Amino acid sequence: xxxxxxxxxxxxxxxxxxxxxxxxxxxxxxxxxxxxxxxxxxxxxxxxxxxxxxxxxxxxxxxxxxxxxxxxxxxxxxxxxxxxxxxxxxxxxxxxxxxxxxxxxxxxxxxxxxxxxxxxxxxxxxxxxxxxxxxxxxxxxxxxxxxxxxxxxxxxxxxxxxxxxxxxxxxxxxxxxxxxxxxxxxxxxxxxxxxxxxxxxxxxxxxxxxxxxxxxxxxxxxxxxxxxxxxxxxxxxxxxxxxxxxxxxxxxxxxxxxxxxxxxxxxxxxxxxxxxxxxxxxxxxxxxxxxxxxxxxxxxxxxxxxxxxxxxxxxxxxxxxxxxxxxxxxxxxxxxxxxxxxxxxxxxxxxxxxxxxxxxxxxxxxxxxxxxxxxxxxxxxxxxxxxxxxxxxxxxxxxxxxxxxxxxxxxxxxxxxxxxxxxxxxxxxxxxxxxxxxxxxxxxxxxxxxxxxxxxxxxxxxxxxxxxxxxxxxxxxxxxxxxxxxxxxxxxxxxxxxxxxxxxxxxxx
Amino acid sequence: xxxxxxxxxxxxxxxxxxxxxxxxxxxxxxxxxxxxxxxxxxxxxxxxxxxxxxxxxxxxxxxxxxxxxxxxxxxxxxxxxxxxxxxxxxxxxxxxxxxxxxxxxxxxxxxxxxxxxxxxxxxxxxxxxxxxxxxxxxxxxxxxxxxxxxxxxxxxxxxxxxxxxxxxxxxxxxxxxxxxxxxxxxxxxxxxxxxxxxxxxxxxxxxxxxxxxxxxxxxxxxxxxxxxxxxxxxxxxxxxxxxxxxxxxxxxxxxxxxxxxxxxxxxxxxxxxxxxxxxxxxxxxxxxxxxxxxxxxxxxxxxxxxxxxxxxxxxxxxxxxxxxxxxx
Numbered sequence: 001x002x003x004x005x006x007x008x009x010x011x012x013x014x015x016x017x018x019x020x021x022x023x024x025x026x027x028x029x030x031x032x033x034x035x036x037x038x039x040x041x042x043x044x045x046x047x048x049x050x051x052x053x054x055x056x057x058x059x060x061x062x063x064x065x066x067x068x069x070x071x072x073x074x075x076x077x078x079x080x081x082x083x084x085x086x087x088x089x090x091x092x093x094x095x096x097x098x099x100x101x102x103x104x105x106x107x108x109x110x111x112x113x114x115x116x117x118x119x120x121x122x123x124x125x126x127x128x129x130x131x132x133x134x135x136x137x138x139x140x141x142x143x144x145x146x147x148x149x150x151x152x153x154x155x156x157x158x159x160x161x162x163x164x165x166x167x168x169x170x171x172x173x174x175x176x177x178x179x180x181x182x183x184x185x186x187x188x189x190x191x192x193x194x195x196x197x198x199x200x201x202x203x204x205x206x207x208x209x210x211x212x213x214x215x216x217x218x219x220x221x222x223x224x225x226x227x228x229x230x231x232x233x234x235x236x237x238x239x240x241x242x243x244x245x246x247x248x249x250x251x252x253x254x255x256x257x258x259x260x261x262x263x264x265x266x267x268x269x270x271x272x273x274x275x276x277x278x279x280x281x282x283x284x285x286x287x288x289x290x291x292x293x294x295x296x297x298x299x300x301x302x303x304x305x306x307x308x309x310x311x312x313x314x315x316x317x318x319x320x321x322x323x324x325x326x327x328x329x330x331x332x333x334x335x336x337x338x339x340x341x342x343x344x345x346x347x348x349x350x351x352x353x354x355x356x357x358x359x360x361x362x363x364x365x366x367x368x369x370x371x372x373x374x375x376x377x378x379x380x381x382x383x384x385x386x387x388x389x390x391x392x393x394x395x396x397x398x399x400x401x402x403x404x405x406x407x408x409x410x411x412x413x414x415x416x417x418x419x420x421x422x423x424x425x426x427x428x429x430x431x432x433x434x435x436x437x438x439x440x441x442x443x444x445x446x447x448x449x450x451x452x453x454x455x456x457x458x459x460x461x462x463x464x465x466x467x468x469x470x471x472x473x474x475x476x477x478x479x480x481x482x483x484x485x486x487x488x489x490x491x492x493x494x495x496x497x498x499x500x501x502x503x504x505x506x507x508x509x
Numbered sequence: 510x511x512x513x514x515x516x517x518x519x520x521x522x523x524x525x526x527x528x529x530x531x532x533x534x535x536x537x538x539x540x541x542x543x544x545x546x547x548x549x550x551x552x553x554x555x556x557x558x559x560x561x562x563x564x565x566x567x568x569x570x571x572x573x574x575x576x577x578x579x580x581x582x583x584x585x586x587x588x589x590x591x592x593x594x595x596x597x598x599x600x601x602x603x604x605x606x607x608x609x610x611x612x613x614x615x616x617x618x619x620x621x622x623x624x625x626x627x628x629x630x631x632x633x634x635x636x637x638x639x640x641x642x643x644x645x646x647x648x649x650x651x652x653x654x655x656x657x658x659x660x661x662x663x664x665x666x667x668x669x670x671x672x673x674x675x676x677x678x679x680x681x682x683x684x685x686x687x688x689x690x691x692x693x694x695x696x697x698x699x700x701x702x703x704x705x706x707x708x709x710x711x712x713x714x715x716x717x718x719x720x721x722x723x724x725x726x727x728x729x730x731x732x733x734x735x736x737x738x739x740x741x742x743x744x745x746x747x748x749x750x751x752x753x754x755x756x757x758x759x760x761x762x763x764x765x766x767x768x769x770x771x772x773x774x775x776x777x778x779x780x781x782x783x784x785x786x787x788x789x790x791x792x793x794x795x796x797x798x799x800x801x802x803x804x805x806x807x808x809x810x811x812x813x814x815x816x817x818x819x820x821x822x823x824x825x826x827x828x829x830x831x832x833x834x835x836x837x
Contacts, residue, residue, distance in 0.1 A: 037577075047832070105710055113660060113699060114715040132700050204703040207665060212701045212835045216667075220703075224667040230576050230597055305714075316545055367577055375583070377567065458574050469540065475706035476541045478729040478788060480713045 019341045020350035026390060027353040030365020031239060037368055038232035041240070048221055052241065055217045058134070058206060059199035062141035063192045069142065070149035070191070071184065073291045076284035077150070078157035079275040088288070089154070090499045092295050096147045097447035097494045098302075099468045100204050101475070102487040106298035107131075107140055107209075109305065116297065132211030140209040141202065145195045147295060152194075152398060155437060156187035159403055165272055175274040187402065193253040194398050197246045197356050218242050222358045232364070239361040246356020250349050299491070306488025309481040317470050317486050321493060324467040327381075328449040328497060331388035335445045336438065338389060339396045340426070343404045351397045354390035362387065367458045380459040384466075392445040399441045400434060407433040443502035447494040467493070532562045534766045537575065537582075539589040543568050548786035555782070556773050562766055572598055575758075579603070585761035586770050588628065590754045591670050593677065593824075595625055596817040598756070605759040607771050613793045614775075617812040618750055625754040627792040628774050629783045631723035632748035632809055633674045634741040635661070642718050649682055649746045657696040662708045662717035666828045669704045671751070675721050676827040677820060678749035681813040687827060691834030698835065724748060724808060729788045732802045740807075747811035752792065 035041065044052075077089060095103055110116045111131040118128055131139065160179050168175045203219035218238050225235040275284060342351055366387070370379045407430050415421070415429045431438070450467065465473070467490050474483035534556075543549030543566040553564045571589055575582055580603070590598055598604065607626045614620055620627055635652065637645050642659075646652040652659075664672030676687075683690040699717050702708045712720035719742070730736040755774050757767045773779050777798070780791035784803045796804060815823060 101707055101710070104707070105714060108711065108716055109714065112711075112714075112716045204707065207668075208700055208702050208707060210700075212695075212698065213665070213832045214836045220665070220668060223703075227570075227573060228594065228667065228673075230573060314545055364573075364577065367574075371578065371581070458570050458577070465540075465544075470544075472706060473541050473544050473547075475710055477544070477546050478709070478726070478733070479546065480710055483710070 017346055020346040023338065023342060023393065024350040024353055026386070027357050027362065030362050030369055031236065031243070031357060033365040033368040034232055034236045034361055038236050040233055041237045042231060042233035044237060048238065051216045051218050051221050054215065055200055056245065058137050058141070059196045062138050062145065062199045063195040065138060066142050066145040066149045066195050067188055067192045069146055070153050071188070072287045074150045074153035074157060075180070076287045077154055079272040080281065080284045080288070088292060090502060092291065093147045093151060093498055094299055094491065094495055095143050095295055096145065097450070097498060098491060099471065101472070102302060102491065103144065103298070104140065104205060104208050106302040107143055109301035110298050111139065132209060134210065136209035136211065137206050137215055140205045141199050143295065143298065145198065146291065148395070149191045149195060150291070151440065152191040153187055155399065155440070156183045156402065158436065159406060165274070169274070189253055189256045190398050193249050194394055196249050197352055197394070200242055200245055200356065201358060219358055222360055226360050226364065235361055239358045242358055243353065243356050246352055250352040254345055254349060302491055303488055305484045309483070309485025310488050313482060313485050313489065317467070317489070320465050320467045320470040321489055323464065324450050325493065327384055327388065327466060328446040330385045331392065331449040332442050332446045334385055335389040335392045335396055336442060339393060339400055339441065342393070343397055343401045348397045348401055351393040355394045363458055376459045380464050383459055388449040392448050395444055396441040399437045403434055403437045404430065439502050443498040446501055447498040450490065450494040450497060532763055532766055534560070534562055534564050534763060534770060535583050535585050536564060536566050536770070537571055537584040537587040538566050538568050539571060540568050542566060542589060548782055551782045551786060552779060555778050556770060559773065560766060560769055575603060576601055580760045582758060582760060584758050585763055585767045586755060586757055588755045590625065590756060592752045592754065592817065593670065593673055593820045595754065596821045599624060603758060603760070604756045607757060608768070609771050609775060615793055615795050616752065618814045625756050626771060626774060627752045628755050629787055629789040629792050630750060630752040631725045631789045632750055632812065633671060633678050634722060634724040634743070634748055635719045636712070636722040636726045636739055636741050637719040638738050639740045640738050645742045649744045653690055653693040655697065659697050659719065660699045660717045661697045661719050662699050662711050663701055663721040664705055664708050665701045665703060666831055671705050671721060673824070674749045674751050676831045677815055677823065678813060680823055680827040680830070681749065681815065682746045688830040688834050691831050692837070695835050695837070701835070723789065724806065725789050728784070728803050728806055732785060743807045743809050745811065747813040748809040750812045750814040
């Protein structure tokens, strides 16, 4: 039934395919340009294979742990009501949008050798905990991605029509087996895939928390090949390998994810009868407290460290902040415009290419493509917007697609019967049903674009530094206190944008 | 409406006329260079007062960008290339000889390069907080033999220029014993970071006792923060020399201005700005003219340095010794 509804009401079949092809071309084209410039591909050595193995398994474990922990947290958030719940949901999203260096310093302020945990433990006479090593890499990746996994899965819970819970309650039927497990089977593989692909391109986090060269990822090898050796052939080959892994993961996702089977609801406010027993409540609030403690303590450390520097920031940092805000809003508009027609299976596959490809190689390729036509500095702004949009698309599509599919399946036939097609279909039927995911997607894109360091180091001419670049600049000039102030500013602005945009959609979350 | 268009037209015309009269010198520099706390603004003011031109800094990636642009580059001069990566730059054929007399250089090593002109330098050093580390190692060997609870943070030689200098430093002191030296150092290395900033941030946050940095790092804390607690450990085995360079592009359309800039780099005006804006040592200024705070910094008696060919040949071996010892 779902399939037929799509066939009846979907935009013509050619449309989404074309969009998907366009997005794929935007990723593959620049990569092709790098290969062309390099005059071919390079060979990979034994250290590269070791890096490849490490990259693969740390990404798989990081994604699995993130999703496994996110399930009880999301379930708890979906069925318990308490004051401050929506603020907590917004705050929990923060680690995902932080620039790497800020998040790492925040994490180490808690888990590092001189961090809170060790200081508390030392006071109690416990042995010192060493965070550096493989477990540190996983911990950091879970810190970054648990919020995303939680939100994706929470969306799934909220998308189960309220009537199903009511029916289950009146029949005293098991909610877990009938409603939650089918929903998880539909949502969890997608969340796993997105996080797996993000962790494939990890570099600075893995190295720092991994404690040294054992934690070498493919992205580090790409960075070395590009910045130090200027060996474009090697950089492109490694980028191709990375991309192939991402594509394989995406294909597996498409093969694995079953269609939605809940049918339509009446959009009533959720009321839950399950999970209100004493034991369930204790369990749920336990999970919420643990997640909040784990995710918010490092943020609190960033805030504390940043306060002294915040009021002494040089004016150019504020200018950069304004520039970053403009870039973030522009990238958000562009991403959403691209995402709506792309929210199909082929579109999501194409979209995943954006995070699977190395940002460095993408930037280099775009530079090679643009350079014959305009001065690269003049293309800096459009390229930044485009790259930010490409990077955010996979997340946005993962958020939108399940809900859009469900909306089409549930109301597509009715709309077709009534002759509602084209723009009217979007305006009357689909967009109102996408309010919550669209708000979340917009918030996430804006926040991600705020924190983006830019693939644009090649394009920038110094007059267009963004806030994260200024932050690194301050650190590079020993001005650690000011840098921590800038980090706090960045955190505040990213969270503010995220909260504002997400709030529109979260009204009834 | 017509009036406004005309006025706008005049304004544009006179602006471009003024632009045509003032020649522009385009200088590529590193990210940090032209921020208000970096050396760029002072250099721009100083040079424009002499040249009657407009000096424009374009900051960002240096060598990768130049190599991608090739002869099409707008750059007339590039400032901030580092010594251990110059062979790639030289082989590109993009640069012209500087043609300056280098006898005024005050570097601790002999410099006879006809393309790359030094403008500042420093040495690698382990910097520590002298209120926390009570008996700092007084030699590299003592550092290797220090108890394993001395916590070090260093940079990755595959992604950071100071990290690369460190492995060459170890290579220069220990040669074939480099891997064994790294094995002794390994338990003390808390972690390895992508770049210098991350390491230094970890150090100032108290995550490490000593950080791989430069002999000049304490000067920042002394002069900018009145903080005397940061010191660089000086080792008799010698310290690795790191220098930053200026070069003229062969494709420049204003070779005279570019030459004038190369002259300016060696003037006292330029050199005197370096210490407190780039927190490093001027390449052509005798020690007695360094600012107070720099003059008093302890400096190594012995300086270790590989020229670019030796560095390029040794690089893979030195990185492999590091990687294999730290991967165990």
